Amino acid sequence: MTDKEIFEQLAQFQKQNIPVCLATIVEAAGSTPREVGAKMLICADGKTYGSIGGGCGENQVRSASLRCLLTEKKPALIEADLTDDLGTKGGDVCGGKMLIFVEPFL
């Protein structure tokens, strides 16, 4: 999804008073699946729009976003390490690291 589509969707959710989390890759090092600035929207029911790179780190971001939406209710900075053992076993094998900013729009 382009930035345009992401922001349009976000505005749509706001208009309908549906809480949603915006996740943005703010830093990337090594081999990562998407570039800095890539964005994804995550709803409280787990539904997502756009992508920050599929399996690679996306699950980490999804759970962090749900936490941010449902309990913390404030922005958070997530580090997705795509080099760790856990990630590699889970199939997150891109080999890089990324920082993702997740912010709730409640």
Add this chain to the structure above:
Amino acid sequence: MVSMNIISRVNELISNAETFCLATVISSSDDRITPGSKVIIHKDGTIEGGTGHKETDKSITDIALQANTQQEKKLLEIKAGLIVFFDFISTRAKLIICGAGHIAIPLARFAQEVGFAVTVIDDRPDFASQARFPECEVVADDFITALRSISLNSSSFVVIITRGHEHDAECLEEVVLQPTAYIGLIGSRRRVSFVLEMLARNGIPKGRLADICTPIGIPIGAESPEEIALSITAELVCVRRKGIGQAKALSDAVRGMK
């Protein structure tokens, strides 16, 4: 928390095809500045939104304006304990394909697929038809009139693949002195040097002619129209992501190996 207002403004600006910086506070050790607060910085330095802290808004604006030429999205600690993400929002890059022949069809398709907004122009209405180029803007008119109806800017890509060198030359002459991100010209060495010499004779500066990508496309040994379109698309992506220098270096390196 971010007000609803700023997201609607972002949407308004995007639909007006404006390019701007969207700065977001990522973390702050100062309680007065909330993470998530956003500042829109326009090219002329005017701002919307804000961190609620004037001095901080000022430093964010200064950095955004400096970064504006490169438009590199990045995370910066602008002062101790205050980290800001600078995002640059721009609408899709525009690709103008001059010449609606057999390469244009796969090229329009591939380029759309990788995110370009494609316009195809040709003076033959049978070729420049909506049916041949679905979801593209199509202009069937003589090349000069068609090109003059399109406004070019520094994010415009122009591929010149008309049916003959006279048309190539007139298209090139029309766009070469305008701001563009990329101009690619198809043709054999002979045909290309003929066109370039003609333009040089017409007073186009040599330096500007050197920016034209020709032979067009990343050398992947393309033969069929689809393969050539793929090679051109690869070059467009390379220029969009890494700049013209890298695209030229890549092509030169491969061609130098021969």
